Amino acid sequence: MTDPISQDSALVLFSGGQDSATCLAWALNRYPHVETVGFAYGQRHAIELTCREPLRAAMAGARLGPDHVVDLTATLRGLGQTALTSETEITMNEEGLPTTFVPGRNLLFLTCAAAIAYRRGLRRIVAGVCETDYSGYPDCRDDTIKAMQLALNLGLQRRFVLETPLMWRDKAATWELARTIGGDDLVDVILEHSHSCYLGDRSRRHDWGYGCGTCPACDLRASGWHRWQARSDQPV
Secondary structure: OOOOOOOOEEEEEOOOOHHHHHHHHHHHOOOOEEEEEEEEOOOOOOHHHHHHHHHHHHOOOOOEEEEEEEEOHHHHHHOOOOOOOOOOOOOEOOOOOEOOOOOOHHHHHHHHHHHHHHHHOOOEEEOOOOOOOOOOOHHHOHHHHHHHHHHHHHHHOOOOEEEOOOOOOOHHHHHHHHHHHHHHHHHHHHHHHOOOOOOOOOOOEEOOEEOOOOOHHHHHHHHHHHHHHHHOOOOO
């Protein structure tokens, strides 16, 4: 699928996971210049950071610009440990949120991304957050993103557009979006090189990719893959 190319440029929040890889492909399909930003924050699945370059290499072309990496390890660890930044058990807390929720993480990511976009002259900021099929994180909600766009535009005196192409797509629809953009070749790239598992396990290869197979991130990815395959006319 080829959409009309906007003259805007974009910065993609690119973790190395399925969602952000799909968002990178989505942005490259729309904008003449796309840069990426990743964040190290002491995540126990830091192996995702090593997945970023193979994904970028597989999607490389004239439109793909520089990559930026921001180290927020001291900042986020200094604000307290969670199951995503320590060996804490992954469960639900007393507020009904998963212990993998890192308070302020996405808000900080978007603030840093906007600062980079400001300096680099990039107007579109693309994030793979989703309210349809997600882990219950409040900073992934559409209302949060809209509020952040307003705050960043006021605070930086720019007209950034925060784009969330996956906001109303479940994981099955995310796989379908990847194939719509880049065919089975793109699906294969994301399947093989992206990482979702919260435990950082890439020792086990499943039909939906690598992971422990039991954590919430693996459950979401696996269930989405199987739903997509079940209804797909052309299974991979």
